Amino acid sequence: MGNLLTREGDAHGAADNAAPSNAAASTTPFPMHDWGAEWRQLQMRRRHADDASFWDKRAPTFGTKDAPNPYVDRFLELAHVLPDESVLDMGCGTGALSVPLGAAGHRVIAADFSRGMLDVLQQELARHGVSSVEPLRMSWEDDWAAHGIGENAVDVCVASRSIAVADLERALLRLTDTTRRRVCVTLSTGASPRTDERALAAAGFEGMVWRDYLYAFNILTAHGFKPEVSYIESERYDTFATFDEAFEKYADMVRTADVALVATQADIERGIERMRAWLADQLVENEHAGEIDSHGETQGALRLREPRTISWAFIAWEK
Secondary structure, three states, rough: OOOOEEEEOOOOOOHOOOOOOOOOOOOOOOOOOOHHHHHHHHHHHHOOOOOOHHHHHHHHOOOOOOOOOOOHHHHHHHHHHOOOOOEEEEEOOOOOOOOHHHHHOEEEEEEEEOOHHHHHHHHHHHHHHOOOOOEEOOOOOOHHHHHOOOOEEEEEEEEEOOOOOOHHHHHHHHOOOOOOHHHHHHOOOOOOOOOHHHHHHHHHOOOEEEEHHHHHHHHHHHHOOOEEEEEEEEOOOOOOOOHHHHHHHHHHHHHOHHHHOOOOOOOOOHHHHHHHHHHHHHHEEEOOOOOOOOOEEEEEOOOEEEEEEEEEEEEEEEO
Protein backbone atom coordinates (compact mmCIF):
# COMPACT_ATOMS: atom_id res chain seq x y z
CA MET A 1 0.00 0.00 0.00
CA GLY A 2 1.05 3.61 -0.46
CA ASN A 3 1.44 6.35 2.11
CA LEU A 4 -2.00 7.94 2.22
CA LEU A 5 -2.79 6.48 5.64
CA THR A 6 -0.51 8.76 7.61
CA ARG A 7 -0.16 11.14 10.47
CA GLU A 8 -1.44 14.60 9.56
CA GLY A 9 0.70 16.34 6.98
CA ASP A 10 2.81 13.31 6.03
CA ALA A 11 0.94 12.28 2.86
CA HIS A 12 3.20 12.07 -0.15
CA GLY A 13 3.47 10.29 -3.47
CA ALA A 14 5.90 8.84 -5.93
CA ALA A 15 7.60 12.20 -6.48
CA ASP A 16 9.66 11.51 -3.34
CA ASN A 17 11.72 8.87 -5.18
CA ALA A 18 15.37 9.79 -5.55
CA ALA A 19 16.60 11.00 -8.95
CA PRO A 20 18.87 8.68 -11.04
CA SER A 21 22.50 8.99 -9.93
CA ASN A 22 24.17 8.33 -13.29
CA ALA A 23 23.73 9.05 -16.96
CA ALA A 24 22.73 5.50 -17.87
CA ALA A 25 19.96 5.47 -15.28
CA SER A 26 18.63 8.79 -16.56
CA THR A 27 17.32 7.05 -19.69
CA THR A 28 15.03 4.85 -17.57
CA PRO A 29 11.42 6.09 -17.46
CA PHE A 30 10.57 7.82 -14.18
CA PRO A 31 8.76 5.31 -11.95
CA MET A 32 5.01 5.96 -11.86
CA HIS A 33 2.89 4.78 -8.95
CA ASP A 34 -0.36 3.04 -10.00
CA TRP A 35 -2.89 4.91 -7.87
CA GLY A 36 -5.82 3.23 -9.58
CA ALA A 37 -4.53 -0.22 -8.67
CA GLU A 38 -3.88 0.85 -5.08
CA TRP A 39 -7.43 2.19 -4.79
CA ARG A 40 -8.85 -1.11 -6.05
CA GLN A 41 -6.82 -3.02 -3.47
CA LEU A 42 -7.90 -0.63 -0.72
CA GLN A 43 -11.59 -1.01 -1.59
CA MET A 44 -11.32 -4.77 -1.29
CA ARG A 45 -10.34 -4.31 2.37
CA ARG A 46 -12.83 -1.55 3.26
CA ARG A 47 -16.41 -2.13 4.35
CA HIS A 48 -18.66 -2.64 1.36
CA ALA A 49 -20.51 0.39 0.03
CA ASP A 50 -24.19 0.56 0.91
CA ASP A 51 -26.50 -1.03 -1.65
CA ALA A 52 -29.60 0.43 -3.30
CA SER A 53 -31.96 -0.98 -0.65
CA PHE A 54 -30.10 0.94 2.09
CA TRP A 55 -30.57 4.21 0.21
CA ASP A 56 -34.18 3.35 -0.63
CA LYS A 57 -34.89 3.31 3.12
CA ARG A 58 -33.02 6.57 3.73
CA ALA A 59 -34.66 8.42 0.84
CA PRO A 60 -37.72 9.77 2.73
CA THR A 61 -35.46 11.75 5.12
CA PHE A 62 -33.03 12.75 2.39
CA GLY A 63 -35.10 15.46 0.68
CA THR A 64 -33.59 18.65 -0.69
CA LYS A 65 -35.79 20.81 1.60
CA ASP A 66 -36.33 24.53 1.20
CA ALA A 67 -33.60 25.67 3.60
CA PRO A 68 -30.48 27.24 2.04
CA ASN A 69 -27.72 24.70 1.51
CA PRO A 70 -24.25 26.30 1.61
CA TYR A 71 -22.63 23.12 0.27
CA VAL A 72 -24.88 23.05 -2.81
CA ASP A 73 -24.50 26.78 -3.39
CA ARG A 74 -20.71 26.51 -3.30
CA PHE A 75 -20.62 23.41 -5.50
CA LEU A 76 -22.68 25.10 -8.20
CA GLU A 77 -20.58 28.25 -7.94
CA LEU A 78 -17.38 26.25 -8.49
CA ALA A 79 -18.90 24.08 -11.22
CA HIS A 80 -19.29 27.04 -13.62
CA VAL A 81 -22.04 25.39 -15.65
CA LEU A 82 -22.67 27.77 -18.58
CA PRO A 83 -26.12 28.89 -19.73
CA ASP A 84 -28.01 26.24 -21.74
CA GLU A 85 -25.43 23.53 -21.03
CA SER A 86 -26.66 19.99 -20.37
CA VAL A 87 -25.62 18.08 -17.27
CA LEU A 88 -25.31 14.47 -16.07
CA ASP A 89 -25.77 14.38 -12.29
CA MET A 90 -24.33 10.96 -11.41
CA GLY A 91 -25.47 9.67 -8.04
CA CYS A 92 -28.04 12.44 -7.87
CA GLY A 93 -29.80 11.28 -4.71
CA THR A 94 -32.96 13.29 -4.13
CA GLY A 95 -31.82 16.12 -6.38
CA ALA A 96 -29.77 18.55 -4.28
CA LEU A 97 -27.99 19.60 -7.51
CA SER A 98 -30.46 18.45 -10.15
CA VAL A 99 -33.39 20.51 -8.88
CA PRO A 100 -31.60 23.91 -8.85
CA LEU A 101 -29.86 23.12 -12.15
CA GLY A 102 -33.20 22.25 -13.73
CA ALA A 103 -34.80 25.35 -12.21
CA ALA A 104 -32.04 27.40 -13.86
CA GLY A 105 -33.05 26.02 -17.27
CA HIS A 106 -30.47 23.27 -17.77
CA ARG A 107 -31.38 19.89 -19.26
CA VAL A 108 -30.31 17.42 -16.57
CA ILE A 109 -30.04 13.65 -16.60
CA ALA A 110 -30.34 12.75 -12.91
CA ALA A 111 -28.97 9.22 -12.44
CA ASP A 112 -29.04 7.08 -9.31
CA PHE A 113 -29.26 3.36 -8.55
CA SER A 114 -31.82 3.88 -5.75
CA ARG A 115 -35.46 3.84 -6.83
CA GLY A 116 -36.39 5.40 -3.49
CA MET A 117 -34.10 8.38 -4.13
CA LEU A 118 -35.50 8.87 -7.62
CA ASP A 119 -39.08 8.72 -6.29
CA VAL A 120 -38.31 11.55 -3.86
CA LEU A 121 -36.59 13.44 -6.69
CA GLN A 122 -39.76 13.18 -8.78
CA GLN A 123 -41.72 14.69 -5.91
CA GLU A 124 -39.20 17.52 -5.56
CA LEU A 125 -39.33 18.27 -9.28
CA ALA A 126 -43.12 18.41 -9.20
CA ARG A 127 -43.11 20.59 -6.08
CA HIS A 128 -40.76 23.09 -7.73
CA GLY A 129 -42.40 22.92 -11.16
CA VAL A 130 -39.21 21.73 -12.88
CA SER A 131 -39.67 19.80 -16.12
CA SER A 132 -36.17 19.77 -17.65
CA VAL A 133 -34.74 17.02 -15.38
CA GLU A 134 -34.89 13.39 -16.53
CA PRO A 135 -34.59 10.88 -13.65
CA LEU A 136 -32.71 7.74 -14.69
CA ARG A 137 -32.14 4.58 -12.67
CA MET A 138 -28.52 3.77 -13.43
CA SER A 139 -25.51 2.75 -11.34
CA TRP A 140 -21.78 3.36 -11.70
CA GLU A 141 -21.35 -0.26 -12.77
CA ASP A 142 -24.13 -0.34 -15.39
CA ASP A 143 -23.64 -0.19 -19.15
CA TRP A 144 -24.24 3.53 -19.55
CA ALA A 145 -24.54 3.30 -23.34
CA ALA A 146 -27.43 0.87 -22.91
CA HIS A 147 -29.18 3.64 -20.96
CA GLY A 148 -28.57 6.13 -23.77
CA ILE A 149 -25.58 7.78 -22.07
CA GLY A 150 -22.75 7.49 -24.59
CA GLU A 151 -19.58 9.42 -25.28
CA ASN A 152 -19.95 13.22 -25.32
CA ALA A 153 -23.57 12.85 -24.19
CA VAL A 154 -23.65 16.05 -22.11
CA ASP A 155 -21.70 19.27 -21.67
CA VAL A 156 -20.92 18.82 -17.96
CA CYS A 157 -20.80 15.81 -15.61
CA VAL A 158 -21.14 16.22 -11.85
CA ALA A 159 -20.84 13.64 -9.07
CA SER A 160 -21.45 15.16 -5.65
CA ARG A 161 -20.37 13.01 -2.69
CA SER A 162 -21.44 9.93 -4.67
CA ILE A 163 -18.25 8.14 -5.81
CA ALA A 164 -18.30 5.06 -3.57
CA VAL A 165 -16.93 2.67 -6.16
CA ALA A 166 -14.55 -0.26 -6.36
CA ASP A 167 -12.72 1.23 -9.34
CA LEU A 168 -12.19 4.98 -8.96
CA GLU A 169 -10.06 5.25 -12.10
CA ARG A 170 -12.79 3.73 -14.26
CA ALA A 171 -15.42 6.02 -12.73
CA LEU A 172 -13.39 9.18 -13.36
CA LEU A 173 -12.61 8.19 -16.95
CA ARG A 174 -16.27 7.28 -17.64
CA LEU A 175 -17.32 10.74 -16.53
CA THR A 176 -14.63 12.22 -18.78
CA ASP A 177 -15.78 10.19 -21.79
CA THR A 178 -19.39 11.23 -21.17
CA THR A 179 -18.76 14.97 -21.06
CA ARG A 180 -18.05 17.38 -23.86
CA ARG A 181 -16.43 20.02 -21.68
CA ARG A 182 -16.07 19.67 -17.89
CA VAL A 183 -16.32 17.23 -14.97
CA CYS A 184 -16.84 18.21 -11.31
CA VAL A 185 -16.75 15.80 -8.36
CA THR A 186 -16.41 15.95 -4.60
CA LEU A 187 -14.66 13.46 -2.33
CA SER A 188 -13.89 13.51 1.36
CA THR A 189 -10.55 15.00 2.45
CA GLY A 190 -10.37 12.81 5.55
CA ALA A 191 -12.40 10.13 7.25
CA SER A 192 -15.76 8.96 5.98
CA PRO A 193 -18.42 11.65 6.44
CA ARG A 194 -20.12 9.22 8.81
CA THR A 195 -17.11 9.40 11.12
CA ASP A 196 -16.26 12.21 13.53
CA GLU A 197 -12.49 12.63 13.27
CA ARG A 198 -12.48 14.14 16.76
CA ALA A 199 -13.62 10.75 18.05
CA LEU A 200 -10.76 9.04 16.22
CA ALA A 201 -8.31 11.49 17.79
CA ALA A 202 -9.77 10.92 21.26
CA ALA A 203 -9.39 7.17 20.69
CA GLY A 204 -5.72 7.63 19.81
CA PHE A 205 -6.03 7.37 16.03
CA GLU A 206 -5.53 11.03 15.08
CA GLY A 207 -4.75 11.59 11.40
CA MET A 208 -4.98 7.88 10.57
CA VAL A 209 -7.32 8.19 7.58
CA TRP A 210 -7.14 7.50 3.87
CA ARG A 211 -7.59 10.72 1.93
CA ASP A 212 -9.76 9.65 -0.98
CA TYR A 213 -9.43 12.88 -2.91
CA LEU A 214 -5.67 12.41 -3.26
CA TYR A 215 -6.28 9.19 -5.17
CA ALA A 216 -8.58 11.03 -7.57
CA PHE A 217 -6.10 13.87 -8.03
CA ASN A 218 -3.18 11.52 -8.67
CA ILE A 219 -5.16 9.32 -11.06
CA LEU A 220 -6.23 12.33 -13.09
CA THR A 221 -2.74 13.83 -13.30
CA ALA A 222 -1.35 10.44 -14.36
CA HIS A 223 -3.82 10.56 -17.27
CA GLY A 224 -2.60 13.99 -18.32
CA PHE A 225 -5.36 16.17 -16.85
CA LYS A 226 -4.80 19.31 -14.79
CA PRO A 227 -7.40 19.07 -12.04
CA GLU A 228 -8.32 22.15 -10.08
CA VAL A 229 -9.02 21.68 -6.37
CA SER A 230 -11.11 23.74 -3.97
CA TYR A 231 -12.60 22.88 -0.60
CA ILE A 232 -16.15 22.95 0.70
CA GLU A 233 -16.95 22.55 4.39
CA SER A 234 -20.30 21.43 5.75
CA GLU A 235 -21.50 21.03 9.31
CA ARG A 236 -23.49 18.19 10.86
CA TYR A 237 -25.56 18.63 13.98
CA ASP A 238 -25.99 15.25 15.67
CA THR A 239 -28.36 14.82 18.60
CA PHE A 240 -29.00 11.85 20.90
CA ALA A 241 -31.66 10.71 23.34
CA THR A 242 -29.15 9.48 25.94
CA PHE A 243 -25.43 9.23 26.59
CA ASP A 244 -25.56 5.48 25.97
CA GLU A 245 -27.07 6.05 22.51
CA ALA A 246 -24.34 8.58 21.68
CA PHE A 247 -21.59 6.28 22.96
CA GLU A 248 -22.80 3.31 20.93
CA LYS A 249 -22.99 5.42 17.79
CA TYR A 250 -19.50 6.83 18.31
CA ALA A 251 -18.06 3.44 19.23
CA ASP A 252 -19.45 2.09 15.96
CA MET A 253 -17.81 5.01 14.13
CA VAL A 254 -14.41 3.93 15.41
CA ARG A 255 -15.01 0.22 14.76
CA THR A 256 -15.98 0.81 11.13
CA ALA A 257 -13.40 3.51 10.35
CA ASP A 258 -10.46 2.81 8.06
CA VAL A 259 -8.18 2.48 11.10
CA ALA A 260 -9.67 -1.02 11.40
CA LEU A 261 -7.50 -1.92 8.39
CA VAL A 262 -4.27 -1.35 10.33
CA ALA A 263 -5.15 -1.57 14.05
CA THR A 264 -5.94 -4.72 16.02
CA GLN A 265 -9.41 -5.25 17.43
CA ALA A 266 -7.96 -5.02 20.95
CA ASP A 267 -6.36 -1.65 20.14
CA ILE A 268 -9.65 -0.40 18.75
CA GLU A 269 -11.62 -1.43 21.85
CA ARG A 270 -9.05 0.23 24.12
CA GLY A 271 -9.32 3.36 22.00
CA ILE A 272 -13.10 3.34 22.32
CA GLU A 273 -12.79 3.32 26.10
CA ARG A 274 -10.40 6.30 25.92
CA MET A 275 -12.99 8.08 23.79
CA ARG A 276 -15.70 7.66 26.44
CA ALA A 277 -14.41 10.50 28.64
CA TRP A 278 -14.08 12.85 25.66
CA LEU A 279 -17.64 12.16 24.56
CA ALA A 280 -19.01 12.69 28.07
CA ASP A 281 -17.35 16.11 28.11
CA GLN A 282 -18.64 17.01 24.64
CA LEU A 283 -22.33 16.22 25.18
CA VAL A 284 -24.50 19.08 26.44
CA GLU A 285 -28.21 19.68 26.81
CA ASN A 286 -29.92 20.31 23.47
CA GLU A 287 -32.02 23.46 23.71
CA HIS A 288 -33.97 22.35 20.61
CA ALA A 289 -34.88 18.87 21.90
CA GLY A 290 -38.17 17.65 20.47
CA GLU A 291 -38.03 19.96 17.46
CA ILE A 292 -37.84 18.63 13.90
CA ASP A 293 -34.41 18.84 12.28
CA SER A 294 -33.54 19.47 8.61
CA HIS A 295 -33.99 15.76 7.82
CA GLY A 296 -37.49 15.67 9.26
CA GLU A 297 -36.42 13.78 12.39
CA THR A 298 -37.08 14.66 16.03
CA GLN A 299 -34.05 16.05 17.84
CA GLY A 300 -32.75 14.27 20.93
CA ALA A 301 -32.15 15.60 24.42
CA LEU A 302 -28.36 15.86 23.97
CA ARG A 303 -26.12 17.42 21.36
CA LEU A 304 -22.41 17.82 20.79
CA ARG A 305 -20.90 21.01 22.18
CA GLU A 306 -19.73 21.90 18.67
CA PRO A 307 -21.05 20.49 15.38
CA ARG A 308 -18.70 18.27 13.46
CA THR A 309 -17.21 19.76 10.32
CA ILE A 310 -16.77 17.69 7.18
CA SER A 311 -14.36 18.91 4.51
CA TRP A 312 -14.94 17.99 0.88
CA ALA A 313 -12.46 18.38 -1.95
CA PHE A 314 -14.10 19.81 -5.06
CA ILE A 315 -12.12 18.51 -8.04
CA ALA A 316 -12.82 19.71 -11.57
CA TRP A 317 -11.09 19.18 -14.91
CA GLU A 318 -11.63 20.10 -18.53
CA LYS A 319 -11.81 17.45 -21.20
